[in-house]
Amino acid sequence: MSALAYAQLLHRHRWLLLLGSLLAVLALAAGIPRLQVSTDFDIYFSDDNPQMAAYERFERVFTNQDSLTFLILMDPGEALSADNLSLLYELTERSWRLPYARRVTSVANYPYTRVDGDWLETEDLIRDPAAPPPDLERILDTEPGLLGTLISRDLSAMMIGVSLALPHDEAEGNLATVTEARQLRDELAAAHPGVRILVGGSAATNVTLTEAVEQDVSLLVTLSYTIILICLALLLRSVLGTIATLGVITLSIVGTMGLFGWLGYTLSPVTGFVPSMVMTMAVADSVHVLVTWAHERRQGLDLVRAMGESLRVNTQPVFLTSLTTVIGVLSLNFSDSPPYRDMGNMVAVGVSLAWLFTMVFLPAFMLTFPGKVPAGRAHDGDHPLSRLAELVIRWRIGLLVGLGLTTVVLSAFITRNELTERWHQYFSDTFEVRRAMDAADETLAGIHAMHFILDSGSPDGINDPAYLREVDAFAHWLEAQADVGSVSTLAETIRSLNRKFNGDDPAYDRIPDDRELVAQYLLLYELSLPQGMGLDTTINVGRSATRATLIHHRTDSETLLALERDAVAWLADNAPHVDAVQATGLDMMFAHINHRNIRSTLKGIAVALVLISVVLIFALRSVRLGLLSMVPNFAPALIAYGIWGLTVGHVDLAISIVSALSLGIVVDDTVHFISKYRRAVVEKALSTAEGVRYAYRTVGVAMIITTVVLVAGFSVLGFSAFNPSRETGVLLAITLTIALVMDLLLLPPLLTVFGPSADPGVETG
Numbered sequence: 170m171s172a173l174a175y176a177q178l179l180h181r182h183r184w185l186l187l188l189g190s191l192l193a194v195l196a197l198a199a200g201i202p203r204l205q206v207s208t209d210f211d212i213y214f215s216d217d218n219p220q221m222a223a224y225e226r227f228e229r230v231f232t233n234q235d236s237l238t239f240l241i242l243m244d245p246g247e248a249l250s251a252d253n254l255s256l257l258y259e260l261t262e263r264s265w266r267l268p269y270a271r272r273v274t275s276v277a278n279y280p281y282t283r284v285d286g287d288w289l290e291t292e293d294l295i296r297d298p299a300a301p302p303p304d305l306e307r308i309l310d311t312e313p314g315l316l317g318t319l320i321s322r323d324l325s326a327m328m329i330g331v332s333l334a335l336p337h338d339e340a341e342g343n344l345a346t347v348t349e350a351r352q353l354r355d356e357l358a359a360a361h362p363g364v365r366i367l368v369g370g371s372a373a374t375n376v377t378l379t380e381a382v383e384q385d386v387s388l389l390v391t392l393s394y395t396i397i398l399i400c401l402a403l404l405l406r407s408v409l410g411t412i413a414t415l416g417v418i419t420l421s422i423v424g425t426m427g428l429f430g431w432l433g434y435t436l437s438p439v440t441g442f443v444p445s446m447v448m449t450m451a452v453a454d455s456v457h458v459l460v461t462w463a464h465e466r467r468q469g470l471d472l473v474r475a476m477g478e479s480l481r482v483n484t485q486p487v488f489l490t491s492l493t494t495v496i497g498v499l500s501l502n503f504s505d506s507p508p509y510r511d512m513g514n515m516v517a518v519g520v521s522l523a524w525l526f527t528m529v530f531l532p533a534f535m536l537t538f539p540g541k542v543p544a545g546r547a548h549d550g551d552h553p554l555s556r557l558a559e560l561v562i563r564w565r566i567g568l569l570v571g572l573g574l575t576t577v578v579l580s581a582f583i584t585r586n587e588l589t590e591r592w593h594q595y596f597s598d599t600f601e602v603r604r605a606m607d608a609a610d611e612t613l614a615g616i617h618a619m620h621f622i623l624d625s626g627s628p629d630g631i632n633d634p635a636y637l638r639e640v641d642a643f644a645h646w647l648e649a650q651a652d653v654g655s656v657s658t659l660a661e662t663i664r665s666l667n668r669k670f671n672g673d674d675p676a677y678d679r680i681p682d683d684r685e686l687v688a689q690y691l692l693l694y695e696l697s698l699p700q701g702m703g704l705d706t707t708i709n710v711g712r713s714a715t716r717a718t719l720i721h722h723r724t725d726s727e728t729l730l731a732l733e734r735d736a737v738a739w740l741a742d743n744a745p746h747v748d749a750v751q752a753t754g755l756d757m758m759f760a761h762i763n764h765r766n767i768r769s770t771l772k773g774i775a776v777a778l779v780l781i782s783v784v785l786i787f788a789l790r791s792v793r794l795g796l797l798s799m800v801p802n803f804a805p806a807l808i809a810y811g812i813w814g815l816t817v818g819h820v821d822l823a824i825s826i827v828s829a830l831s832l833g834i835v836v837d838d839t840v841h842f843i844s845k846y847r848r849a850v851v852e853k854a855l856s857t858a859e860g861v862r863y864a865y866r867t868v869g870v871a872m873i874i875t876t877v878v879l880v881a882g883f884s885v886l887g888f889s890a891f892n893p894s895r896e897t898g899v900l901l902a903i904t905l906t907i908a909l910v911m912d913l914l915l916l917p918p919l920l921t922v923f924g925p926s927a928d929p930g931v932e933t934g
Contacts, residue, residue: 172481173474179532180473186533190526194420200430201423207435208379209339210371210755213506213762220751220758227622227753230709231716232271234618234755235333235343237350237370239264240326240605242612243363248324249305251298256361257327258298263353264331268345272332272701276319280702281308282694284669291697313661317654318614318720326612332706333372340375347376369605371755377602378595381891382438389885389894390445397452397882404874405459409540414455416534417526421451425519429511439508440515442897445883446830447519450494453837453875454487454527460871462535466542476532482867484528486837486844489788491524493781493840494833501829503773505765509826520833557913558865562858565918572915580807585814590726590763590821592756597890606723614654615722617729617756621736623658624714624748631712632688637663637680639744644717646739650732652722659707659715666690719752725819726760733757767825774829778803781836793925794843801839801916805908806831809900823893827900834879835908841868842912846920857924861917869913876909 170178179186214221228234239260243253254277261277264270279294281302294308295301302308309316320327331350335342347368354366402411422444434440458479465475498520501513561568593616596603606616623643625636641660648656664678667690671677681687695704708715721729733752740749751757781802786795806828813824845867849860883905886898 171477172484173477176473176477176480176532176536179476179529180536183533183537186529187537190420190530190533194424194427197424197427197431200427200432203430203433204426205433205435207340207437208343208375208382210375210758212435212437213508214758215505215507218505218762220753220761223751223753224755224758227620227716230622230714231620231706232332233334234620235335235339235371237267237331237333237346237368237372238605238609239329239331239350239354240367240369240608240613241328242326242365242367242608245323245325247363248320248327249301252361253327253364254295254298254301256357256364257329258295260353260357260366261329264329264350267331267349267353269333269335269342270331270346271334272706273329274319274332274702275329276309276315276327278702279312279315279319280698281312282666282669282697289666289669289693289697291694291699293699313665314655314657318657321612323612326608328609328613331370335372340379343372343375344379347373367601367605367608369602369609373602373605377600378438378891381596381600381889381894382441385886385889385891385894386441389889393445393882393885394448396885397448397878400878400881401452401456401874404877405456405463407459407463407540409535409538410459410463413531413534413538414452414459417455417523417531418448418451420526420530421447421519421523424522425515428518429515434511434515437508437511439506440512442830442894443512443515443519446498446516446833447523448882449879450491450520450833450837451523451527452878453490453834454523455531456875456878457483457487457837457841457868457871458527458531459535460874461867462532463542464867472536472539476536480528480532482845482848483841485788486841487524487527489785489840489844490833490837491520493784493836494520496780496784497774497777497829497832497836500773500777501770501826503769503776505762505769506822509766509770509822513829516830554865554869555862557869558862558917561914561917562861562921565921568914569918569922572911576804576808579811579815580804582811582814583807585818586810586820587725587727587818588764588767588820588825589728590759590767591723591819592726592759593723594892597892599890610723614720615652617721617724618754619719619721619729619733619752619757620754621717621719621749621752622714623717625746626748627713629688629712630746631659631708631715632684632691633746634680634682634684634687636746637687639740639747640715640717641680643736643740643744643747646743647717647719647736650735652724652728654720654722656717656719658717659704662694662707663687663690666694726763729756729760730764733760763822766822767820770822770825770829774832777829777832781832785836785840789843789847791847791925793923794847797916797919797923798836798839798843800919801908801911802832802836804911804915805835805904808907809904812903813900817896821893821896823897824900827897827904830897831901831904831908834875834905837875838872838908838912839916841872842916843920846924850925857921860924861921864917864920872909872912876905880905 247253258277261273261275264273277295280291281294282289282291316322350368354368358366398411398415401414405411425447461479461483462475465478495517498513498516501509504510593606598604610616623640625631625633630636637660640658644656644658647653663680667681668678740747782799785798786792789795842864845864846860849855849863880902883898883902886894889895
């Protein structure tokens with residue numbers, strides 16, 4: 170069927186097509202309430218993820234690691250004042266009543282042991298805040314796990330840790346716990362105006378993640394959409410054209426979300442970016458069709474013929490850009506993390522729907538509500554880009570050399586990017602949880618936790634002095650590593666007990682030689698501990714293994730992975746009685762998956778680029794044009810990541826997928842320009858220079874409109890307080906801006922010098 174015949178068919182059945190589109194999307198929209206939303210960390214891991222399996226084994230042995238913390242900050246030296254000890258005591262006591270609280274740990278209820286003859290007595294370190302132990306400062310300095318961990322060395326900060334036993338629906342449990350914790354914080358902060366109290370921990374982080382996404386959606390994403398629509402109205406100079414584009418955007422997004430609701434998908438913060446990406450391609454597709462339609466109407470064609478001509482020249486490039494975008498985002502299926510695979514699949518479906526509605530709903534709408542002929546120039550001779558076309562043709566060699574060298578030089582800085590993740594930078598300091606992390610890192614041991622299961626290989630093996638000495642040596646080795654704030658092990662407790670049973674003689678601050686004595690120490694210690702404060706978080710049931718917990722100052726994922734590798738290697742070389750194959754904990758799980766994800770995603774993008782190049786070669790029916798298209802398709806991402814290497818210097822998972830997300834619009838401009846050029850030189854038998862001029866006239870304005878609109882929309886995300894969204898928006902805006910420059914200033918010289926032409930001569934004037 171010819172494009173004109175198709176336009177006539179659309180015109181005859183326009184009301185049916187409009188109504189059918191709306192009804193189809195309404196049917197899909199009924200699935201939206203079925204969508205589940207989760208911010209739980211486990212959605213980022215597939216069922217067969219080895220680190221997730223190790224973490225679950227760890228939690229089964231040593232209880233789960235969900236936590237909430239209170240950080241009390243005051244002037245240096247003020248922590249032990251009567252008022253601050255009273256605050257600490259009250260907050261500790263009331264923390265036990267928080268929803269799902271399983272264990273509360275602070276200086277106030279620290280299990281302080283005293284030896285009375287052959288008997289061991291353990292009691293809370295601060296039973297009465299009005300009468301603390303007279304030698305409290307000495308106790309803080311000598312007891313393991315206090316100074317630097319629960320209280321800062323300069324006495325300017327104290328921490329209360331609350332271990333949580335959250336229900337299966339962790340999102341509700343997190344919210345209930347954090348909400349009540351914040352209320353408690355506000356109440357006590359008002360009663361003690363001299364201090365600051367910050368709420369942190371994994372529960373607070375999960376809740377804050379939800380709040381950050383909701384904040385972006387309610388404010389920035391809404392503002393982004395508004396700016397895009399305003400820009401469309403101003404640049405298209407057509408209210409009805411803007412409404413039609415908004416219709417394509419809405420139908421595509423609602424249809425996508427509804428379909429995945431029917432399929433039973435669970436949304437994550439990652440998939441929250443899907444509407445923006447679907448909107449990107451919906452805008453690009455719609456603008457190309459509308460701009461050409463308006464141009465043909467100004468040339469005097471009637472509604473149907475103008476639409477037929479617009480569809481004739483745009484159907485192939487719009488289909489190609491949609492197809493290449495689908496290939497690009499489907500490359501995210503290389504990811505190890507389900508949310509990123511889901512995002513790629515959802516965007517692929519959304520882009521496909523955007524193409525469908527651009528080909529059906531948009532023309533049917535404009536043929537039903539055409540409005541006036543949009544204002545603009547009716548003749549090609551005074552086209553606004555004619556002067557730019559002449560300059561580019563005249564200076565084609567200089568532009569080729571200059572932009573080519575610029576691409577090479579800036580691309581070289583890609584190597585300055587370190588592939589790593591920095592979780593502590595996810596939130597800006599407008600969020601309390603970020604302020605809590607920064608303060609804990611500055612005043613206490615750090616913010617990253619790494620756990621090792623140290624297995625002796627035999628029942629009751631933890632009583633073996635040889636095993637304990639190796640555990641102790643391992644702890645000392647860990648403490649000597651850069652930026653390690655604290656290390657806690659059972660060996661430290663045994664050394665402390667041995668010293669106390671020997672009159673606090675420092676010479677006995679060591680592991681006893683007698684296995685039975687070690688067992689006796691542990692038995693007496695466990696019997697003396699109050700309910701809820703036992704060693705179940707340190708020793709497994711069979712008493713064959715203990716855990717070592719390391720707290721590290723803020724760093725990146727690659728540093729943690731390197732430390733894990735070194736630690737496991739040290740144990741293999743120096744601890745024959747200890748079996749430990751890997752570290753675990755939330756930080757380590759995300760370090761591993763981000764390490765794999767970043768690299769697998771980049772591999773997937775490389776595969777997508779090869780496939781896209783092959784598609785373009787076949788679609789354009791020219792190896793030369795297909796190869797030339799690679800330059801403006803690849804250069805924007807290379808330059809953008811080079812600029813990123815110069816200015817930021819690290820690529821995390823959010824940044825690594827920008828090339829996949831931006832690929833559609835980058836290829837969109839290139840394909841449209843080349844397709845118009847090819848039409849000129851093949852169908853119209855024009856020279857290379859005339860082919861370039863024709864492409865500028867027919868598609869240049871649409872390229873500028875789509876880029877300006879989308880860059881304006883994505884730039885708004887640069888104001889996000891959630892750094893992954895902010896950095897993704899900024900890098901997308903940079904990439905799309907560079908893509909426009911390359912398509913307007915580098916691609917035309919490439920075509921002029923190397924492109925196929927009916928006339929081998931090149932005009933310059």
